[in-house]
Amino acid sequence: MLPRALLAKFILKPSTVSPFQFNQQRALHSRNKKALEFIAKGWNALKEVDRVIDYSDPKHSGIVSLLRTAKENFELALEADNTNTHARYWLSRLHMKYPVPGANKAVGAALLVEAAEMGDPEAQYALGCHLRVENDYVQSDQQAFYYLEKAVDQVLFTFWVLYI
Numbered sequence: 001m002l003p004r005a006l007l008a009k010f011i012l013k014p015s016t017v018s019p020f021q022f023n024q025q026r027a028l029h030s031r032n033k034k035a036l037e038f039i040a041k042g043w044n045a046l047k048e049v050d051r052v053i054d055y056s057d058p059k060h061s062g063i064v065s066l067l068r069t070a071k072e073n074f075e076l077a078l079e080a081d082n083t084n085t086h087a088r089y090w091l092s093r094l095h096m097k098y099p100v101p102g103a104n105k106a107v108g109a110a111l112l113v114e115a116a117e118m119g120d121p122e123a124q125y126a127l128g129c130h131l132r133v134e135n136d137y138v139q140s141d142q143q144a145f146y147y148l149e150k151a152v153d154q155v156l157f158t159f160w161v162l163y164i
Contacts, residue, residue, distance in 0.1 A: 035081035042073030042090060049098065058099045067100045085120035088112075092123070116147055124151035 045066045053063060071094055077087035088111050094100055095108025112130070115123035128148035131140040 031081045032084070035077040035084045035087060038073045038077035038080060039084070039087050039090065042070040042077065042087075045070035045073065046090070046094070046098075064101060067094070067098055070094055071100050071102075083118070085115045085118045085123065088115035088118070089120050089123040089126070093126070116150075119154070121151045121154040124148070124154070 049063055049066045049070070056063065071091070074087050074091040074094060077084055078091065081087070092108045092111035092115060095103045095111065096105055109130075112123055112127050116127040124147045128144045128146075128151065131147065132144035
């Protein structure tokens with residue numbers, strides 16, 4: 001009787017985990033991977049624009065095509081994974097800083113706020129700087145320091161986790 005009681009403990013019970021859950025996780029991983037590929041392509045295009053924009057006309061067809069490529073890739077990254085904060089941040093930066101066809105500073109600001117609220121430290125820092133420096137008409141120092149503190153806390157926490 002004792003061996004049966006011991007065996008009963010080790011006999012596998014029917015799992016409550018559905019096999020479809022693993023497929024969802026795999027799909028989430030593939031969406032995130034695809035989004036990261038689009039972000040890398042868009043970032044490379046922006047890197048090239050930054051390299052040549054000071055030495056040429058910003059309306060040059062080569063620069064415009066690179067900016068379109070970057071914008072399309074960041075938008076595709078958001079379509080692939082809507083929760084990706086890096087794509088949101090880079091798309092906001094594209095709208096706010098570069099002469100992209102169809103750029104809209106209001107859309108860029110909205111994307112920046114969304115990325116900061118979603119916890120992206122680069123977006124939090126950029127938003128804090130925009131609120132502190134580039135906002136002459138609104139007294140937004142408290143909001144600026146709030147986002148700057150959030151960015152610093154995340155960077156310090158990451159440093160603490162990685163190096164300590």
